[in-house]
Amino acid sequence: MEWDFTAAFSNIDLLLLGLLNTLKVTGLALCLGIPLGLVLALTRLTHLRPLSLLAAFIIEFFRTTPPLVQLFWFFFAFPILFDINMTAFTAAIVTFSIQSSAFFAEIFRSGIQSIDHGQWEGAKAIGMTRQQSLKRVILPQAVKRMIPAFMERSIELLKTTTLVSTIAYTDLMYQANDLAQKTFRPLEVYSVVALIYFMLIFSVSQLSILIERRLARSGEGTVH
């Protein structure tokens, strides 16, 4: 057996296009999923029981069902139900935003709950509203503690987006399948793709380690 990377390398532009689409889906899902996760977490934490239960259900549902099922549901079932058209890209964004928001909601919730109750009291005692306390006092401290979990979740999301290739969205994985079939070089093509994913995720996780160290060192330790 011979390794021959000519086909893989001469079509590297196709793979890079796929990579770009992978990053687009991941990035957009993060941009929508994080705020949505915060909203879900806050709803989950309200004292209004029906609302809180609803949020809890949504969170649990999207954390426990397989992402591929969710993706297929939004791509194939949802359009029938509401009689609309859904491109693969839209279905991917909708699915992964909601799916990751469920995980982000849990990260937000445990982050917020990890902050000492005295912080709420200190803010309340100088006249701050609940929202002001959350925004200025609780979240800035909680987010700092949540960064490692955020990073991990984002990497998880990046990996999960490979599923979009199954509904024919031209992400990195889809381009790889395409190229492997056309060139009859699956060995080289998938090796290159694996390497691209590795380098991408490895640098993200190195970055997160760097950020964690920086935070640990900074004088204003979150724990008093």
Next chain:
Amino acid sequence: MIELVRTENLHKRFGELEVLKGIDLSVSEGETVVLLGSSGSGKSTLLRCINFMETPSSGRVFIRGEAVGTERAGKLTYNQADLCQLRTKVGMVFQHFNLFPHMTVLQNVMEGQLTVLKRSRKEAGEKSLAQLDRVGLADKAGEYPSRLSGGQKQRVAIARALAMDPRVMLFDEVTSALDPELVGEVLKTMRQLALEGMTMICVTHELGFAYHVANRVLFLNDGAIHEEGNPQQVLRNPQTQRMREFLEGHSLFKLPD
């Protein structure tokens, strides 16, 4: 004399447990009132009902003669925005400081002025430095709370409350979490505040402070004000058996001769 705080038949229940069983309290401008009572007698609960950190179960609170809350169909309702406004007028300092660790000392003191009172950055900065100077910590403005001693943290917490220009200050066992050698600096700050005419309600176990600084001492027992009077009278000649027992049980109790 202007009456700043008044409670009428104040009750507070936590489920089955009735902690306050009808408190009538009146505090005049410039007065320093010390609240005594054994652990669990409801001292914190009473303070927290005055600035509505807790909502009273029944009874009314008046701040500067104004009743808090509106009565509708025999039921009292409280508007959250009004309560926030009220808390700027009634400052509170806690046993565990509750400083914001992600902000510098100066930012801690500025925070409420910026977000609640909507003061300009410049004005809030100047007022904060003035208050920090008042508690003797202007030189620590740029530090983070984690770099301060317990006594310094508590003085910053006092400055943070004072920066809102409160009319009354509530102190809830503010020296109880401090190492003994740090208690003095905080009591000194409080004493100075009292001398400057600040109206204060203090829960404390420092009977020396009560004796020398308070205008009036209240003894809370079984959800009611059990005994009250000027400190010399109440601490030297307690009228009730419960008060005598409380004072005898106080290991730290040493009255000056």
